[in-house]
Amino acid sequence: xxxxxxxxxxxPMVMIQxxxxxxxxxxxxxxxxxxxxxxxxxxxxxxxxxxxxxVAIVGFWPDFFLNRLIQLTGMDRQTAxxxxxxxxxxxxxxxxxxxxxxxxxxxxxxxQDLAILRQQLTxxxxxxxxxxxREPAASSTRADRVKAEP
Numbered sequence: 001x002x003x004x005x006x007x008x009x010x011x012p013m014v015m016i017q018x019x020x021x022x023x024x025x026x027x028x029x030x031x032x033x034x035x036x037x038x039x040x041x042x043x044x045x046x047x048x049x050x051x052x053x054x055v056a057i058v059g060f061w062p063d064f065f066l067n068r069l070i071q072l073t074g075m076d077r078q079t080a081x082x083x084x085x086x087x088x089x090x091x092x093x094x095x096x097x098x099x100x101x102x103x104x105x106x107x108x109x110x111x112q113d114l115a116i117l118r119q120q121l122t123x124x125x126x127x128x129x130x131x132x133x134r135e136p137a138a139s140s141t142r143a144d145r146v147k148a149e150p
Contacts, residue, residue: 017059024056047095051088058084 031048034040040048058065069080 013062017062020059020062021056022059024052024054024059027052027055044099047092051092054088 027048031040031045031052035042035045065084066077066080069075069084070077073080073083075083
């Protein structure tokens with residue numbers, strides 16, 4: 001039995017499967033730990049949870065996905081794996097580009113709102129400052145009128 005397992009572990013495809021499943025499980029565990037520590041928002045964690053699950057599934061059944069891709073495209077096994085990894089990375093990059101674009105737009109709008117609020121505050125303070133200089137003069141003239149009337 002031990003010799004059989006050692007023989008299996010010497011086969012490159014089995015080692016790749018074990019490493020792929022292990023990588024998927026590591027991604028899942030790290031993602032769950034980062035969620036628990038509040039280092040990763042749930043919206044972004046979903047991407048990584050799905051990634052971990054997908055990597056683990058591909059590790060358990062690599063032939064199911066790769067053979068279909070190989071049959072459809074005529075690629076060899078290594079090229080098909082590289083194609084899958086490259087395509088997955090492009091999907092992740094697209095997702096993060098969308099997230100960065102949203103954050104950039106929100107930042108721009110917040111900066112514009114802040115500039116408007118600062119301008120309104122400056123105008124309000126200038127109006128108050130001008131009114132405070134006018135009021136004492138007006139009140140003193142009223143006091144002078146009251147004194148002069150009796």
